[in-house]
Amino acid sequence: MFKISATPKDDAMCGWYHTAPARQAKPAHAGEKHTRWTVLGAGFTGLAAARQLALNFPNDEVVLIDAQEVGFGTSGRNAGFAIDLPHDIGADDYIGDIDIARTTLKLNRLGQTMLHTLVKEHGIDCHMRPSGKYQAAIEDRGIAVLEAYRRGLDKLGEPYEVIAGKDLPRHIGTAFYRQALFTPGTMLLQPSALVKGLADSLPSNVKLYENTAITEVEYGDKVVLKHKQGRIVTDKLILANNAFGARFGFLRHTVLPMYLYASLSRPLTGAEQAQLGGKDFWGVIPADPYGSTVRRTHDNRILMRNSFSFNPRQQSRPDCLERFAHNHRQSFERRFPMLPEVGFDYTWSGSLALTQNHKGFFGQLAPNVYGALFCNGLGVTRGTVTGALLADLIAGKRNELIDFLVADSGPNTLPPEPFLSIGVNATLWWGQRKAGLES
Numbered sequence: 060m061f062k063i064s065a066t067p068k069d070d071a072m073c074g075w076y077h078t079a080p081a082r083q084a085k086p087a088h089a090g091e092k093h094t095r096w097t098v099l100g101a102g103f104t105g106l107a108a109a110r111q112l113a114l115n116f117p118n119d120e121v122v123l124i125d126a127q128e129v130g131f132g133t134s135g136r137n138a139g140f141a142i143d144l145p146h147d148i149g150a151d152d153y154i155g156d157i158d159i160a161r162t163t164l165k166l167n168r169l170g171q172t173m174l175h176t177l178v179k180e181h182g183i184d185c186h187m188r189p190s191g192k193y194q195a196a197i198e199d200r201g202i203a204v205l206e207a208y209r210r211g212l213d214k215l216g217e218p219y220e221v222i223a224g225k226d227l228p229r230h231i232g233t234a235f236y237r238q239a240l241f242t243p244g245t246m247l248l249q250p251s252a253l254v255k256g257l258a259d260s261l262p263s264n265v266k267l268y269e270n271t272a273i274t275e276v277e278y279g280d281k282v283v284l285k286h287k288q289g290r291i292v293t294d295k296l297i298l299a300n301n302a303f304g305a306r307f308g309f310l311r312h313t314v315l316p317m318y319l320y321a322s323l324s325r326p327l328t329g330a331e332q333a334q335l336g337g338k339d340f341w342g343v344i345p346a347d348p349y350g351s352t353v354r355r356t357h358d359n360r361i362l363m364r365n366s367f368s369f370n371p372r373q374q375s376r377p378d379c380l381e382r383f384a385h386n387h388r389q390s391f392e393r394r395f396p397m398l399p400e401v402g403f404d405y406t407w408s409g410s411l412a413l414t415q416n417h418k419g420f421f422g423q424l425a426p427n428v429y430g431a432l433f434c435n436g437l438g439v440t441r442g443t444v445t446g447a448l449l450a451d452l453i454a455g456k457r458n459e460l461i462d463f464l465v466a467d468s469g470p471n472t473l474p475p476e477p478f479l480s481i482g483v484n485a486t487l488w489w490g491q492r493k494a495g496l497e498s
């Protein structure tokens with residue numbers, strides 16, 4: 060048996076989880092179960108993979124397992140941007156190779172359409188709306204990023220609008236930013252409500268077990284998954300557990316377990332909404348990758364997302380939560396001086412799988428083991444589409460998008476410790492410092 064050296068245990072204060080409609084979690088697994096298919100991880104990727112496998116193999120049962128409750132893990136902890144456009148931060152114009160960018164756009168749009176269709180079909184109450192996104196800058200470096208991204212969008216033939224700082228209060232209330240680039244294709248949503256709704260609308264041949272952390276695995280003709288109350292013996296295993304996938308013996312030294320931090324304010328009163336002005340539902344992403352993501356939500360709260368930490372043990376860190384809640388407060392005050400009385404109801408962290416070359420893994424890992432792993436911070440759309448397409452690949456289907464994903468070189472190998480930790484921590488420190496007012 061191969062021991063899994065870390066399992067997820069997120070902090071308790073995710074605002075999206077607590078403000079989403081309540082749902083009854085499915086019971087944990089107990090005893091012994093034999094099955095043909097097991098999908099590990101019930102976030103965006105695993106939910107999509109299990110759903111599509113169940114449709115591809117309607118006579119089989121598909122087991123879907125998560126260590127925590129659906130909506131409590133990273134898929135319920137993000138900023139809720141279902142983004143269509145590619146954004147290659149390694150390229151000068153953020154678009155890079157035009158063929159790769161065009162295919163990435165198709166993948167993202169397919170993921171977005173899959174989610175939107177399910178939301179409509181099942182009436183999932185997650186406030187998913189086509190709202191576009193503002194990429195906003197305050198520092199000179201940020202303005203230069205917007206300029207470069209405009210060139211990239213021209214190359215890709217995608218529409219955008221440049222909004223001068225003086226006009227931004229009409230859109231987002233605050234006069235803080237100098238410029239923004241509005242792109243219309245993003246949908247904003249309540250991520251925990253969405254994944255809870257996806258879990259409750261799975262095909263009837265998906266058997267979901269929550270609060271079932273797999274702690275040991277044995278590979279062979281069958282794959283044996285052990286947990287504290289029993290075991291699951293499966294013909295095929297699909298790993299959809301993001302950064303934790305690297306704990307299952309594959310793709311070692313390829314993923315950086317990063318944690319990101321967010322806070323959600325209390326709802327604004329009617330008078331505060333009037334003080335703020337602007338539209339009633341919007342999302343801003345920063346020009347600088349170390350800057351702040353900000354949203355005004357359907358229930359008139361403000362979300363602030365900034366600050367990273369490198370957590371090689373893959374456990375949330377209370378010391379960072381406290382420190383970064385303070386960063387969120389300062390970032391909020393800079394942007395919203397007209398809302399001095401508005402405090403945060405929730406501050407939380409979420410695990411993120413980053414790779415050095417920003418590539419994920421898609422395909423077969425070993426006999427009877429497949430994976431769609433490492434979403435590099437864009438898992439709402441990308442996780443959904445790669446999960447579904449992996450289920451199609453397993454069913455023997457091929458198309459342009461599957462061929463593209465299969466041909467991808469995947470993540471590269473990271474430097475060894477202690478160089479890795481030293482390098483990552485220094486990069487984070489410097490990045491967060493030079494983000495300046497954008498943080």
Ligand SMILES: Cc1cc2nc3c(=O)[nH]c(=O)nc-3n(C[C@H](O)[C@H](O)[C@H](O)COP(=O)(O)OP(=O)(O)OC[C@H]3O[C@@H](n4cnc5c(N)ncnc54)[C@H](O)[C@@H]3O)c2cc1C
Pocket residue numbers: 063065066067099100101102103104105124125126127132133134135136137138139140141142271272273274299300301302303304318319320321364408409410411432433434435436437438439440441442
């Ligand atoms: C603060 C923050 C903001 C973000 N903002 C955005 C955004 O706006 N848009 C966007 O697209 N992305 C965003 N992301 C990234 C996005 O949340 C992820 O890319 C996405 O959740 C990946 O989905 P996934 O299903 O692949 O993995 P996850 O959501 O990580 O799901 C994997 C699941 O596997 C389970 N698991 C792991 N190990 C085991 C085990 N041993 N046994 C059983 N279960 C296990 C976990 O509990 C987890 O539920 C953000 C992330 C954070 C943290």
